[in-house]
Every structure is written in C-alpha cells, then in structure tokens.
Amino acid sequence: xxxxxxxxxxxxxxxxxxxxxxxxxxxxxxxxxxxxxxxxxxxxxxxxxxxxxxxxxxxxxxxxxxxxxxxxxxxxxxxxxxxxxxxxxxxxxxxxxxxxxxxxxxxxxxxxxxxxxxxxxxxxxxxxxxxxxxxxxxxxxxxxxxxxxxxxxxxxxxxxxxxxxxxxxxxxxxxxxxxxxxxxxxxxxxxxxxxxxxxxxxxxxxxxxxxxxxxxxxxxxxxxxxxxxxxxxxxxxxxxxxxxxxxxxxxxxxxxxxxxxxxxxxxxxxxxxxxxxxxxxxxxxxxxxxxxxxxxxxxxxxxxxxxxxxxxxxxxxxxxxxxxxxxxxxxxxxxxxxxxxxxxxxxxxxxxxxxxxxxxxxxxxxxxxxxxxxxxxxxxxxxxxxxxxxxxxxxxxxxxxxxxxxxxxxxxxxxxxxxxxxxxxxxxxxxxxxxxxxxxxxxxxxxxxxxxxxxxxxxxxxxxxxxxxxxxxxxxxxxxxxxxxxxxxxx
Amino acid sequence: xxxxxxxxxxxxxxxxxxxxxxxxxxxxxxxxxxxxxxxxxxxxxxxxxxxxxxxxxxxxxxxxxxxxxxxxxxxxxxxxxxxxxxxxxxxxxxxxxxxxxxxxxxxxxxxxxxxxxxxxxxxxxxxxxxxxxxxxxxxxxxxxxxxxxxxxxxxxxxxxxxxxxxxxxxxxxxxxxxxxxxxxxxxxxxxxxxxxxxxxxxxxxxxxxxxx
Numbered sequence: 001x002x003x004x005x006x007x008x009x010x011x012x013x014x015x016x017x018x019x020x021x022x023x024x025x026x027x028x029x030x031x032x033x034x035x036x037x038x039x040x041x042x043x044x045x046x047x048x049x050x051x052x053x054x055x056x057x058x059x060x061x062x063x064x065x066x067x068x069x070x071x072x073x074x075x076x077x078x079x080x081x082x083x084x085x086x087x088x089x090x091x092x093x094x095x096x097x098x099x100x101x102x103x104x105x106x107x108x109x110x111x112x113x114x115x116x117x118x119x120x121x122x123x124x125x126x127x128x129x130x131x132x133x134x135x136x137x138x139x140x141x142x143x144x145x146x147x148x149x150x151x152x153x154x155x156x157x158x159x160x161x162x163x164x165x166x167x168x169x170x171x172x173x174x175x176x177x178x179x180x181x182x183x184x185x186x187x188x189x190x191x192x193x194x195x196x197x198x199x200x201x202x203x204x205x206x207x208x209x210x211x212x213x214x215x216x217x218x219x220x221x222x223x224x225x226x227x228x229x230x231x232x233x234x235x236x237x238x239x240x241x242x243x244x245x246x247x248x249x250x251x252x253x254x255x256x257x258x259x260x261x262x263x264x265x266x267x268x269x270x271x272x273x274x275x276x277x278x279x280x281x282x283x284x285x286x287x288x289x290x291x292x293x294x295x296x297x298x299x300x301x302x303x304x305x306x307x308x309x310x311x312x313x314x315x316x317x318x319x320x321x322x323x324x325x326x327x328x329x330x331x332x333x334x335x336x337x338x339x340x341x342x343x344x345x346x347x348x349x350x351x352x353x354x355x356x357x358x359x360x361x362x363x364x365x366x367x368x369x370x371x372x373x374x375x376x377x378x379x380x381x382x383x384x385x386x387x388x389x390x391x392x393x394x395x396x397x398x399x400x401x402x403x404x405x406x407x408x409x410x411x412x413x414x415x416x417x418x419x420x421x422x423x424x425x426x427x428x429x430x431x432x433x434x435x436x437x438x439x440x441x442x443x444x445x446x447x448x449x450x451x452x453x454x455x456x457x458x459x460x461x462x463x464x465x466x467x468x469x470x471x472x473x474x475x476x477x478x479x480x481x482x483x484x485x486x487x488x489x490x491x
Numbered sequence: 492x493x494x495x496x497x498x499x500x501x502x503x504x505x506x507x508x509x510x511x512x513x514x515x516x517x518x519x520x521x522x523x524x525x526x527x528x529x530x531x532x533x534x535x536x537x538x539x540x541x542x543x544x545x546x547x548x549x550x551x552x553x554x555x556x557x558x559x560x561x562x563x564x565x566x567x568x569x570x571x572x573x574x575x576x577x578x579x580x581x582x583x584x585x586x587x588x589x590x591x592x593x594x595x596x597x598x599x600x601x602x603x604x605x606x607x608x609x610x611x612x613x614x615x616x617x618x619x620x621x622x623x624x625x626x627x628x629x630x631x632x633x634x635x636x637x638x639x640x641x642x643x644x645x646x647x648x649x650x651x652x653x654x655x656x657x658x659x660x661x662x663x664x665x666x667x668x669x670x671x672x673x674x675x676x677x678x679x680x681x682x683x684x685x686x687x688x689x690x691x692x693x694x695x696x697x698x699x700x701x702x703x
Contacts, residue, residue, distance in 0.1 A: 253534045256534040257534070260531070260551070260566060263565050263566060263568075264565060267565050396531070400530055403561075403562055404530075404531070
C-alpha cells in the first residue's frame with residue numbers, strides 16, 4: 001500500500017481524503033478557504049439556495065418548455081421542493097453510514113448502497129434525472145434558437161445535484177460549479193465510504209493518513225476490484241456488472257503517470273521549501289509573495305456549468321479545439337493527440353449508440369436491441385477511465401515539459417486546461433447516462449439506477465482526479481518560477 | 492489479472508540505443524523503426540510467469556537525452572530492476588555506461604538488479620562493441636549481461652524475464668524486504684502475506700488489500 005517513494009515525504013499536498021468525511025477536500029486541498037465543517041453548515045445554505053435556482057429556470061424558459069419538465073417527474077420533483085431539502089445535509093452522511101454498515105466494495109456494492117439511500121430519502125432517482133436531461137436535450141434540439149432556455153432547464157433537472165454543490169461552495173469561493181461538483185462531492189464520499197466500509201483498510205488507515213497519495217488510493221481500489229473480479233468470476237450473476245474503473249484506469253497507464261507526476265510534484269515541493277529556508281529578508285518576502293500569487297491561480301478554478309449543457313459537440317471537435325487552445329505554446333503535442341483521439345472515439349461511440357435507435361425504430365429494432373444497458377455502462381466506464389488516464393498523462397507530460405524547458409508557464413493556462421477537461425468529462429457522462437436511459441427503457445429501475453449512478457460516480461471521481469493532478473502541478477510551477485527568477489538575476 | 496508480485500523496472504541508457512523499442516517489443520511484440528523521442532518517461536506493463544507465479548512488470552522507459560537527466564533521475568527510486576542499454580553499433584553509448592551506472596546506483600536502492608543490454612545485435616556488420624567487452628563490463632560491475640535485438644525480438648523476452656528471475660531469487664533469499672515498497676516490489680492483492688498483522692486483516696475481510 002505505501003508507495004515506493006512514500007517514506008521520504010509523507011506530508012505532501014497529495015494526501016487523499018481518507019481520514020475524514022469532508023466533501024470540500026478535493027477542490028480546495030491547497031486552499032485554506034474551505035472549512036472542514038462545511039457539511040454541517042450545508043442544510044440551511046441549501047434550503048436557501050434551492051429556491052434561487054428554480055425561479056431562474058422558470059424565468060428563462062418559455063412557458064411551454066417550463067410545463068413539461070415540471071409535470072413529467074412529478075413525484076420526485078415535489079419531494080424535492082417541499083421540505084425534502086431538509087434532508088440534504090444528512091444525505092451524504094446517510095450514504096456514509098449506510099455504506100459503512102454494509103460491506104462496501106468498489107463499484108457495485110457501493111452504487112447499490114447509494115441507490116438505497118436515494119430511494120429511502122425520496123431523492124430523484126438517477127434514471128429520472130437522466131431522463132430529464134435527455135428530455136431537455138431533445139427540447140434543446142427543437143428550439144435551438146434559444147439555447148439558453150434549455151440549459152437553464154437542464155440546470156433545474158440537475159438542481160438536486162447543483163444544490164449539493166453549495167456544500168462545497170460554502171465559503172463563497174467558487175470552485176468548479178454546478179452538477180459536476182456535486183458529483184464530485186458524491187465521489188469523494190465514495191472514497192471515504194470505501195475507506196470506512198472496509199475494516200481491513202481501516203486498520204491500515206493510520207498509515208494512510210500520513211503517507212497516502214492519490215495513486216495509492218487508486219491502486220488500492222483497483223486491487224480490490226481485481227480481487228472482487230477474481231472472486232465473482234464463478235458466480236455469473238455478478239459478472240454482468242463488472243466494468244471496473246480502477247482496473248481500466250491502470251490499463252491506460254493512468255496510475256503510472258499519476259505516480260510519476262506525484263514524484264515530480266513532491267521533489268519540486270521540497271526544493272521550493274529548501275529554497276525558502278536559504279533566503280532571507282526582502283528576497284524571502286518577495287518569493288513568498290510570488291508563491292502566494294501562484295497558489296491563488298491554482299485555487300481559482302471556475303467554469304460555468306451552463307456551457308456544458310449548451311453545446312453538443314457530437315464528434316469531439318469542439319473539445320479538440322478548446323484543448324488545442326489551452327495548450328498553445330506548451331509542447332505536448334503527442335500527448336494532446338492521444339487525448340483528442342480518445343475523445344473522438346468516445347464521441348463516435350456515443351453517436352453510434354444513439355443514432356441507429358432513433359432513426360430505425362421500426363425496421364431493425366431486433367438487431368439494434370443487442371446493445372444492453374450493461375454494454376453501454378461498460379463503454380461509459382471505459383471511456384471515462386481512458387479519458388481520465390489520458391488527462392493525467394497530459395498533466396504529467398506538462399510537468400516534465402515545465403521542468404525541462406523551464407519556460408514561463410502561466411498557471412492560468414493550466415487551470416483553463418483543467419476546466420476544459422472537467423467539462424468534457426461532465427458532458428460525456430451526461431451523454432452516456434442518457435444513452436443508458438434509452439437503452440434501458442425496458443429495464444426496471446433497480447437494474448438501471450445503479451448503472452446510471454455508477455457512471456455519475458465515476459465521472460465525479462474522474463473530475464476529482466483531474467483536479468488533483470492539476471494541484472500536483474503547483475510545486476512544479478513554483479520551482480520553475482524560482483529557477484527562472486534565479487537565472488534572470490544572475491544575468 | 493491478479494498477480495503475486497509487481498516489479499518496477501526502469502530502462503536507462505543513451506538516447507537512440509533502442510530503449511523504447513525494447514519495451515514495445517516486450518509489451519506489444521512488435522517493432523517500430525521510427526520512434527518519437529521519449530519525453531521524460533513512458534510506461535509499459537506486462538504479466539509474466541516465474542515459478543508458477545504471476546508477476547506484473549511495470550516498466551518505466553526513461554528519456555535518454557542528457558537534458559532530461561535531472562528529471563528522469565527522479566524516477567529511479569523505487570525500482571527493483573534496471574535495464575541499462577547501449578547500442579553495439581555505437582562505441583560512445585558503451586563508453587557512457589559508467590556514468591549511467593553511477594547515476595543509477597546513486598539514485599536507487601542498493602539491491603536493484605541491473606541487466607546490461609547490448610542492443611541492435613541484428614546489425615552485426617556495423618558492430619563497434621564486441622560481445623566480450625560487454626561481458627567484461629558486466630562481470631566487473633556485477634551485472635547480468637545480454638545482447639538483444641528489439642528488431643528481431645532476439646533475447647528481448649529473456650532480458651526482461653531473467654531480470655525478474657534474479658529479483659525473484661533475491662526475494663526468496665530474503666535480500667529484498669518485500670514489505671518495503673521502496674524496493675520496487677509490491678505484493679499482489681491475493682498473495683498470502685507473511686506479516687501477521689496483515690494476514691489478520693485478510694482473514695476477516697474479503698476485500699483486504701493485502702498490501703502495505
């Protein structure tokens with residue numbers, strides 16, 4: 001479990017949230033602004049926040065559009081708006097405790113647990129949510145001339161998720177906003193749940209607290225998945241669900257790149273520290289100020305979730321353009337290419353999944369039905385794992401290039417990149433869940449819901465990993481800055 | 492999928508000696524004559540079997556360029572095995588071996604198994620370094636030695652697997668502390684551990700990681 005290079009630098013910034021249940025941990029690990037007690041503050045905040053969202057959606061929408069989403073998912077909608085929000089604060093905790101009581105294994109066990117928590121609390125089921133998204137997207141296609149409408153509508157469909165976000169945002173500092181953030185909240189909880197639900201893991205937690213890095217946690221999760229796979233190989237009923245994010249992530253070398261990035265980050269961090277101790281007086285004050293600036297640009301990751309829903313980007317070309325833009329001047333062409341390619345193939349996959357069914361409903365239905373929900377789920381998990389691994393690889397290569405070329409790299413460009421990547425993950429997870437909903441229209445909720453929840457969970461985890469990798473770049477940008485200023489004073 | 496052990500390898504040596512090609516031949520069983528210059532480090536992984544046990548090799552293929560040296564050195568630590576590669580058709584790559592070796596020994600653990608590889612053995616007509624010279628260097632510095640060809644795949648499997656065998660033997664002899672991951676060895680998820688605390692964990696928990 002403890003990683004090969006762990007012993008030397010235990011208290012690095014890469015520690016992962018295994019020790020407490022704070023949902024605010026990921027986005028803000030390096031920023032001092034989010035207090036750990038945010039969970040407790042949450043209920044009131046959310047109760048206030050929710051009404052804010054609804055009117056916005058209403059005002060923006062044309063009356064016709066407004067009625068539909070309000071009617072269709074009646075039960076959950078009403079639960080949600082009438083005092084159901086009081087539960088929100090405890091919702092996360094409930095997941096946690098329920099999961100702790102159950103034996104929580106990665107993936108299947110967990111999603112079931114969470115589903116249980118959802119149904120018992122009257123939270124809109126993922127199926128409904130996803131259906132609503134789909135509905136909105138259809139509407140969006142219909143009334144293209146007013147794209148803002150539908151985005152607002154989607155936002156309202158994701159209202160349940162968005163309002164969770166306020167937990168994360170309780171300090172007022174906006175990290176990545178909107179639905180994805182809420183997913184991340186769930187995702188981080190998942191990690192905690194995994195930790196809590198596994199006594200074996202718990203026993204080693206003392207070590208984890210001090211030494212764990214993200215790649216270790218991931219490796220552990222992957223190992224558990226491997227073991228689970230081995231154990232369930234004989235029982236066929238379990239076999240269907242097996243699409244293991246962690247194993248796939250490792251297959252795409254995501255773990256290795258993360259590990260390597262962590263090594264560079266850690267070494268840079270200790271170099272920065274030692275430079276700071278050798279400086280004195282004005283020099284030190286100046287450097288501290290510089291570092292503070294860098295730190296700031298690493299804590300302000302913002303993106304407008306509305307944008308995510310507005311554009312369709314069917315073939316991934318839009319993503320490619322944004323990616324190229326944000327990587328301009330950074331020599332990581334080969335890696336960028338890999339990522340774009342992965343994204344394009346994912347988009348093609350999604351197109352293949354959606355188009356035939358809509359176009360050829362009558363004639364070839366029998367043939368098309370071969371795509372089961374499990375297939376879609378597997379494709380979704382696989383794509384998320386690949387895109388995340390490629391994103392981590394990109395950050396790793398960027399780190400190497402920054403250290404290697406020692407050219408000035410703006411932290412803002414890196415945060416822009418993070419936004420682009422997270423948006424893409426968010427977008428794809430939404431597309432995949434809507435594929436799931438379509439493919440599983442004949443399935444019962446207890447089959448479909450865990451699958452949809454699973455996709456959302458892994459998307460949330462993906463975004464967390466990407467943001468964590470982004471944070472790992474901070475010491476690297478810092479040491480690069482120090483070296484550059486040292487060079488310029490020498491001249 | 493599950494493995495008994497995971498070994499971390501590094502591949503080092505001058506630029507252009509065929510490090511990435513060796514890796515590609517080992518992991519994908521193919522040869523790619525034109526290869527992009529490796530930036531920093533790239534990765535490959537493959538499962539092998541030794542003594543009936545599944546062993547996963549996680550291979551870190553480092554950039555050979557001098558200018559990347561300060562970065563790639565960071566990756567040496569925690570490797571159980573190293574493939575130190577030179578090109579038999581380029582004398583200078585052989586002459587640099589001492590520097591590479593010093594570097595490797597300095598930045599990794601002392602038990603790391605090092606395999607010296609004279610690559611491009613298919614280019615016999617352009618040979619500049621005799622096989623005997625490679626053997627002598629290896630003997631002098633306590634390395635294992637082999638000539639390989641990433642192009643024809645000759646000895647490529649053997650190079651990776653023999654290194655793993657050596658590491659495995661060292662584990663059996665107790666030279667490597669397998670519970671210390673700084674040695675570049677990890678016990679797989681299903682491997683019964685000797686550590687009493689850990690086995691206690693596993694007894695009670697089906698999902699016990701079995702690692703530490």
